[in-house]
Amino acid sequence: MKVLHVITGLAAGGAEQQLRALLPHLTARCEVAALTNPGGVAEAIRAEGTPVHHLDMRGNLDLRAVGRLVRLMRSGRYDIVHTHLYRACVYGRVAARLARVPAVVATEHSIGESAIEGRRATVGVRALYRATASMGDVTIAVSRAVAERLVRWGVPRSRIEVIPNGVDxxxxxxxxxxxxxxxxxxxxxxxxxxxxxxxxxxxxxxxxxxxxxxxxxxxxxxxxxxxxxxxxxxxxxxxxxxxxxxxxxxxxxxxxxxxxxxxxxxxxxxxxxxxxxxxxxxxxxxxxxxxxxxxxxxxxxxxxxxxxxxxxxxxxxxxxxxxxxxxxxxxxxxxxxxxxxYDIRRHAAQLEALYARVLGPAVPAAADPAGHPAGRPAANSAANSVEQEEHR
Missing domain, CATH: 3.40.50.2000 (Glycogen Phosphorylase B;)
Incomplete structure (x- = not known):
């Protein structure tokens, strides 16, 4: 199993350090893509043996990042794309569907009642989140509190899995x-x-x-x-x-x-x-x-x-x-x-069990007349939504 973790940046924050702590305990072959600010965590992840790709994204409006992600995902032939943090979840899910990655998973680390990662949770922000969440297979909530917030944001409970963070x-x-x-x-x-x-x-x-x-x-x-x-x-x-x-x-x-x-x-x-x-x-x-x-x-x-x-x-x-x-x-x-x-090894085992479940049998997805996988929103439609929301 080959997994690409897509994260907004790799500064020394909680989600970034959680990803770093997790990687050595996964049996899947993993790589990491940082949209921006690779930071010190990127150096540590590389030193511990996991490849890190820097997408050089220049702000929220840099839609070129979608194309860069699509090319990386196609060349890497990943079985799963796993996104972390708001911007990476939005762009990563769109790119994964354009690249026809078999399974898409996201972890929600930082959703609040009225904000997400310091960004005010406007109607547009929530709508964009829901639109791209529907392109994934499952959203992981790091606590039951996060799961309930996701439900209130409009993410179906059936597409949410609670897997708590882990600590070594x-x-x-x-x-x-x-x-x-x-x-x-x-x-x-x-x-x-x-x-x-x-x-x-x-x-x-x-x-x-x-x-x-x-x-x-x-x-x-x-x-x-x-x-x-x-x-x-x-x-x-x-x-x-x-x-x-x-x-x-x-x-x-x-x-x-x-x-x-x-x-x-x-x-x-x-x-x-x-x-x-x-x-x-x-x-x-x-x-x-x-x-x-x-x-x-x-x-x-x-x-x-x-x-x-x-x-x-x-x-x-x-x-x-x-x-x-x-x-x-x-x-x-x-x-x-x-x-x-909350041992990190328990977290890794739960995550890999989820990977196996969402990946399932390797059966090619059916396509609609426009060439998009059946049952998924058209990825370029979501990309248009990205552009519209970032201009608000």
Whole structure:
């Protein structure tokens, strides 16, 4: 079985790191195509033995990417195209049908109630999503919460499969030496109480709550790992609050285990998550975790995650919780059962079972008079929809 994973970009985000973690555990022969911004994750994927193609897409209106994808898919003779993230799902599904790839799968990583990957979920955005979703065989939801959002967007429940994200727990195991080296590199004192925040620096992640929480907690250092459009706003807020000397912006990192080992607690004030991958990684690192929303934990029995506590996304409430943890002294917890439940190997096995099911017998698809596979929308019609929506 030969699979092409199509993803919008390969910066160090959750979906991108999830793809990187998954690839070594698949028995299928895989390749990756990044529409734009190959980034550090692309280098890591190549170093681990998986070919990466860069489509050099120049913005949302660059419809040449469809042709490039079609040529890649035809020359690669893939059995399955698996798309990740909004733009890749739209363009990748269209290209896969034009290239007559036997099966098309998508994973929905980042759909919210009113936005998708920071893009406002307008009527047009939803319509385009539904149109291209109908060209695929199945959409994978990374949690039951995501599955319900897809249904509300108009994707038929019968075409949705829930396969949770996976984590390689051993890769995130706490290593005190790595933690001390990371602190030294970032200018953090060995005995500081380090509050961690991990994720894209976007308004919806509510990292401003963490800044306000540490304002009244002089013993704390805030370590933010991630990049995004809100970094400048957060830096300005840190200066206004007078905490800029106690806030470290680590940027995108390819070494999250070291940063997690440098933290004493992981805090996630975001009220809308699709899974909560960083939270599960924090638990794998033995960290106490404070979170406002995490479907990955909410969908498990409470005794599966003894190291995690739900919080209000309120600075005063969070500050009180942080003070309690700091007073108890540094602690590392054994990884809870939730980490084993979301093991990356289990995720890979479920995914490959789905691949086999959607691929089925290798029977050529019937074609309609216009030459399109029976039962599928005409791919060039969807391409026209892409162009119309991107012009809105």
């Amino acid at each position: 727990g051993a890769a995130f195991r706490h290593d005190p030496r790595l933690g001390l080296r990371a602190r030294a590199r970032l200018g953090i004192a060995p005995d500081a109480f380090v509050v961690g925040g991990v994720g894209r620096l976007e308004p919806g992640k509510r990292f401003d709550v963490l800044l306000h929480a540490v304002k009244g907690f002089e013993e704390a250092v805030l370590l933010l790992a991630g990049a995004g459009s809100a970094r400048g706003t957060l830096e300005d807020l840190a200066r206004v609050l007078g905490v800029e000397r106690r806030v470290v912006f680590a940027g995108e990192s390819m070494d999250m285990p070291a940063l997690l080992s440098a933290m004493d607690v992981l805090a996630s004030p975001s009220q809308e998550e699709t899974f909560g991958l960083a939270i599960v990684e924090g638990l794998a690192a033995g960290l106490p975790v404070l979170y406002a929303s995490c479907p990955a934990l909410d969908e498990l029995p409470s005794d599966a995650v003894p190291g995690a506590r739900r919080i209000l996304p309120d600075p005063d409430h969070l500050r009180a919780e942080l003070r309690t943890l700091a007073a108890a002294g540094p602690v590392r917890l054994p990884p809870p059962r939730a980490v084993a439940h």
